[in-house]
Amino acid sequence: MHRHYTGGGREVRAVDGVSIAIARNEFVALNGPSGCGKSTLMHLIAGLDRPTSGQILVNGLALHQADEKTITNFRRNQLGIVFQFFNLLPTMSALENVMFPLLLQGVSRDESERRACETLTFLGLAERADHFAHQLSGGEQQRVAIARAIVHRPHLLMADEPTGNLDSASTASVMSALQTVAEQKLATLIIVTHSEEIAAAASRRLSMRDGKIIDETFT
Ligand SMILES: Nc1ncnc2c1ncn2[C@@H]1O[C@H](COP(=O)(O)OP(=O)(O)O)[C@@H](O)[C@H]1O
Ligand SMILES: [Mg+2]
Incomplete structure (x- = not known):
């Protein structure tokens, strides 16, 4: 697939002829220098952007030709996404942050609360349920963001530099949360990361340069 941007008279080939197949419950780590197209590729797979040409199939859904409503449903039901800057409300x-995706799906308040508690407990955050973002460490905030991204049991969990803003102790806690998701086969994981520790835990490592996948290692 391709994603080209045009503007100011020049063309940027942010994603340039990428062709990959990722199996269910695989754990893929993606790295590469700044500007090589990692986030663009993630946005394409997440249905946040559309390719200039080519096809993207996620769990049988053709995202490149899906209408907005289908993409919204896909994002609401099948996708969990974690960003570098936590983005907690x-x-x-x-607890309320983690309940939010379930409420959006139309799950009742009681059931949302029950499932959000269960997910926070699963990630070792039970005692933090009533805290607000400013009362949590960076690592805790990011684990809450992971809880929010998996509470609705998505098929695909994507994270774009989830530890890019964290110290090494917090990186380790976020890393172990992601590893738990992978080990329990809760979702397919695609993680953009510069962390050697996280990449080492992945089952496959992809490297990008200039919009292309230039290296692939299975571990
Ligand atoms: N919305 C956009 N409009 C124009 N150019 C963009 C846009 N988004 C990204 N780019 C360009 O595409 C390239 C890849 O960007 P990005 O996917 O953000 O890289 P990475 O995440 O690897 O740092 C860069 O040259 C960037 O400037
Ligand atoms: Mg990026």
Whole structure:
């Protein structure tokens, strides 16, 4: 697939002829220098952007030709996404943040609360449920963001430099949360990361340069 940007008279080939197949419950780590197209590739797979040409199939759904409603449903039901800067809603507690995707799906408040508690407990955050983002460490905030991204049991969990803003102790805690998701085969994982530790835990490593996948290692 390709994703080219045009502007200011020049063309940027952000994703340039990438062809990959990722199996269910695989754990893929993606790396490469800044500007090589990692985030663009993630956005394409997440249905946040559309390819200039080519096809993207996720769990049988053809994202490149899906309408907005189908993409919204895909994102709501099948996808979990974690960003570098946590993006927790500051006026909500950890528990409420994690309940949010379920409420969006139309799950009742009681059931959402029960499942959000269960997911926070699963990631070792039970005692943090009533805390607000500013009362949590960076690593805890990112683990709450992971809980929010998996609470609705998505097929695919994507994270774009999830430890890019964390110290090494927090990186280790986030890393172990992601590893738990992978080991229990809760979702397919695609993680953009510069962390050697996280990449080492992946079952496959992809390296990008200039919009292309230039190296692939299975571990
Ligand atoms: N919305 C956009 N419009 C124009 N160019 C973009 C846009 N998004 C990304 N780019 C360009 O595409 C290339 C890849 O960017 P990106 O996917 O963010 O790389 P990475 O995540 O690896 O740092 C860069 O040259 C960037 O400037
Ligand atoms: Mg990026």
